[in-house]
Amino acid sequence: MMRRHAMLIGSLILAAGTAMAEIVVPDPEWEPRPVDTTISASFDDWLASFRQRARNEGISAETLAVLGDIRPLESVIERDRTQFEFSRPVWVYLETAVSDARIDNGRRALERHAGLFDRIEAQYGVDRHIIAAIWGLESAYGAVRGDTDTLSALATLAADGRRGAFFETQLIAALRILENGDTTAERLRGSWAGAMGHTQFMPTSFEALAVDFDGDGRRDIWEDAPDDALASAANFLRNAGWKSGQPWGFEITLPDGFDYMQADRRILRDEQAWAAMGVARADGAAMPDHGRASVLLPAGAGGAAFLVYDNFAALERYNTADAYVIAVGHLADRLRGGGPITSDWPYGDRALTFEERRELQRLLSAAGFDTLGVDGLIGPNTVNAIRAYQQARGLIPDGYAPASLLDRLRAGE
Numbered sequence: 001m002m003r004r005h006a007m008l009i010g011s012l013i014l015a016a017g018t019a020m021a022e023i024v025v026p027d028p029e030w031e032p033r034p035v036d037t038t039i040s041a042s043f044d045d046w047l048a049s050f051r052q053r054a055r056n057e058g059i060s061a062e063t064l065a066v067l068g069d070i071r072p073l074e075s076v077i078e079r080d081r082t083q084f085e086f087s088r089p090v091w092v093y094l095e096t097a098v099s100d101a102r103i104d105n106g107r108r109a110l111e112r113h114a115g116l117f118d119r120i121e122a123q124y125g126v127d128r129h130i131i132a133a134i135w136g137l138e139s140a141y142g143a144v145r146g147d148t149d150t151l152s153a154l155a156t157l158a159a160d161g162r163r164g165a166f167f168e169t170q171l172i173a174a175l176r177i178l179e180n181g182d183t184t185a186e187r188l189r190g191s192w193a194g195a196m197g198h199t200q201f202m203p204t205s206f207e208a209l210a211v212d213f214d215g216d217g218r219r220d221i222w223e224d225a226p227d228d229a230l231a232s233a234a235n236f237l238r239n240a241g242w243k244s245g246q247p248w249g250f251e252i253t254l255p256d257g258f259d260y261m262q263a264d265r266r267i268l269r270d271e272q273a274w275a276a277m278g279v280a281r282a283d284g285a286a287m288p289d290h291g292r293a294s295v296l297l298p299a300g301a302g303g304a305a306f307l308v309y310d311n312f313a314a315l316e317r318y319n320t321a322d323a324y325v326i327a328v329g330h331l332a333d334r335l336r337g338g339g340p341i342t343s344d345w346p347y348g349d350r351a352l353t354f355e356e357r358r359e360l361q362r363l364l365s366a367a368g369f370d371t372l373g374v375d376g377l378i379g380p381n382t383v384n385a386i387r388a389y390q391q392a393r394g395l396i397p398d399g400y401a402p403a404s405l406l407d408r409l410r411a412g413e
């Protein structure tokens, strides 16, 4: 959705398609800078042709006048080009995403806005702790909503071309937002990649799913009051298929001898069937009865395991990164009074860089385990190739690829 649905975390959807933590979180120290003249020249060419396309989309001359004030932002391009370069392991991401401070601040926010959360839960059927967790991750409960001029950021990314069509669509949507009077160009601010407001909606997500919850006639996710933004996030999740009363998932323990080929999002069983295989809740409680679920190992067999439900998939619509969705779910659990994740993580492993993931794909394919492409993204085909390699070498087939696996491939093992 939002690219990150807003980029829900500053960059949510930007992280789409990656199996390992590939999360970009907002950096409060970061400031956009105008670009040098080389980039400006091509930007001006793009802008001239964009004006025509925007007119063809029905944007009025009055609204188009705001394009006179936009500037290409060099730092936005830098960010876009480096965002996938480094990734952090899921446990490192969770330390920041579900820190004690974020839990404390979230509990205070829930108290302060208890009446608002009552009304949102009643209308949308989405648990308040989930909405609060998204709010906490996207903007630190409204404290870090982003101060980059959204029109300039989107125009910079549209003109740069790497995903130009996507960002041009977002820019047109942003202009329509202005046309409709929900906010003004001066207040249209957010992350470096165009995600806006308390819950970091991209413009197209805003258009489709934002709501005027406080009834003042404008859908305003930028103002200090979070009413419209939080209700919009609830509306987004309801639209994504959120099932009221169903958890996102919970931590589990796996029995000795567990068949790790069963840890696959495509393999769904009800809880009792998993229990019959020796899967148990990590907190010792009895298995609930919420429907079919799958086993997720975000850091392979050496890390925590989770049983995840359809609501996990609903959260993925906000941001597809496993680490993000687990962080939202776990933060929500902590805000509700639950305890920390109990399993250890493979602390000795580090996540692969983008170039290393490409190298891994080349080496796997050369060794006869075809990844069906070399794109640097650990998707289903690459996971299948990793599992096949692990099985052939007598390793646990968890489909997880830390640096130690790349080292084995480099050594020709």
Ligand SMILES: [Ca+2]
Pocket: 211, 212, 213, 214, 215, 216, 217, 218, 219, 220, 228
């Ligand atoms: Ca409103």
